[in-house]
Amino acid sequence: MTKLFETPLYPYKPSPDQRASVPVRHPVVVVGAGPVGLALAIDLAQSNVPVVVLDDNDKVSFGSRAICFAKRSLEILDRLGCGDQMTSKGVIWNTGRVFFGEKQVYEFNLLPEEGHRRPAFINLQQYYCELYLVERIRALQAEGKPVEIRGGNKVTALDRRVDHTRVSIETMDGPYDLEADWLIACDGAGSPTRAMLGLDFVGRVFEDNFLIADVIMKADFPTERWFWFDPPFNKGQSALLHKQPDGVWRIDLQLGWDIDKTEEKKPENVIPRLKQMLGDDVEFDLEWVSIYTFQCRRMEKFRYGRVIFAGDSAHQVSPFGARGANSGFQDIDNLAWKLKLVLDGTADEQLLDSYDAERVFAADENILNSTRSTDFITPKSEMSRVFRDAVLHLSEAHDFARPLVNSGRLSVPSVYDGSLLNGPDADELPDRTRPGAPASDAPLRDGWLLDHLGGWFTLLALNLDPGANDAIAGVPVRVLQIESPEIGEDIRKRYLGASDQAVYLIRPDQHVAARWTAFDSSAVENVMANILMHQRRRQA
Amino acid sequence: MTKVNTTPNIESPDAFYSDLISAHDGLSREESEALNARLILLMANQIGDGALLRELIELSKIRGNYS
Structure with missing residues (x-):
């Protein structure tokens, strides 16, 4: 593990761009080689959009950081070619325990819905995720795909022009400039890009500090999730214990806002707390400890002309619910295909405003959920505490109270209800796959439905024949036709409901664009035309 | 208020x-x-219906009705 932290994964190498007499223009420049920036680069490279990733560092991030990857992220990573590695390395747990004060109030078994290729989530250190993404980029490079990571390239200034951004970069060989048609800032919560452009990061719904520690247990310890409300070793706050691969357990201790970070981080202060938490007889090594500070907020807009923000640079939430990295993957899932259509000249530039609309909507949903969790975990008023405690007391004896216990609602993808990209719906079809919703996975043939959808427009035809459509409104579309014998129980429940037949137009990010119970090629054309000519409809 | x-x-x-x-x-x-x-939570579970619960909360908030 130490080796992974120390080995430069994308060491600085001089680029011919540094010697160019005029700044070289690139279609897409991504700032930041964290999980979100790397995933975006893969997505673009897979569809042959040239992309350059700049990062001032050259290694994976230190310490476990984001550790919970939700099902939708794994599905996106499947599309990006990393899902298997993530899932086979990751830890899957089923038993959770909830403690209140001194004692356990209940334990539960997650019973995830069946008929999905991927589990509800896995636990995996962020550095493994970054490693697999970089390996994937290396594989794409070997196939000749147009993707580059430039380590040791620190962005020092940005100049927004009408149709591009001038990027000033510092390297060990001195400074150079390049130009980006589109600049995508994936440079984290402290986003230097945001600061250089003088843009606001508004909200600050609440703020808190967490002490996060990775420990290695010296003896067997169960693969379970333990969550404490108001434990004796962290009065008035919360604590979380989670299993990660390689025998590493992750501990999160909520500290509140007004604390002395240097003092809290000292091993002589951390270790006694952990002993109280784990029991005196449990021996462990403290591998990594850090203090994580967050505010809950988002940028007012995620698109500023030719500069677009994705991941933590655009929005930050509390860690409850694992809505940070997971929502970042959904950002780039939403963005990559739109960028491609715009760069190809197929869609109007205003299509990218739908990225802003859809992902701001999602960020607000994440902030709402994480605010609700935080209000339960650290009640803000006396009466709020009375009810919180009543819920926890009741939960010990009564099942009914357990759904009210909120220690974080796991990240699930947003349904883009009301998006201007959505086309017609058919009421008799199941609610969960309505326009705006991410397509639900289901077993199909020898594999899974989502793998058959892939990463481009698909016309999913169930028990009907859409004819030979290889393009709609000039955009290539794949047809996936499934007839009765192949329609299993899960596809029926998730896509047909009471209907015998249906046709779905599914976007490249696997969200449903529109659906019908009969095929009408002009209706499908209209939906596609609306996606491509977003601007015209909005102005109408 | 309908329910x-x-x-x-x-x-x-x-x-x-x-x-x-x-x-x-x-x-x-x-x-x-x-x-x-505890009693409110038990009663709320017995009622179950989300729209009805919201109406009950709203009704209880109208202090002018009662004081």
């Missing part, structure tokens, strides 16, 4: 009222608040 039943619906109102009050006998203010909270 809330504001017509008399409690069987034996006097008995219910007396049970409610005697549940608090000998409790401190804090213990009583906790009991009330």
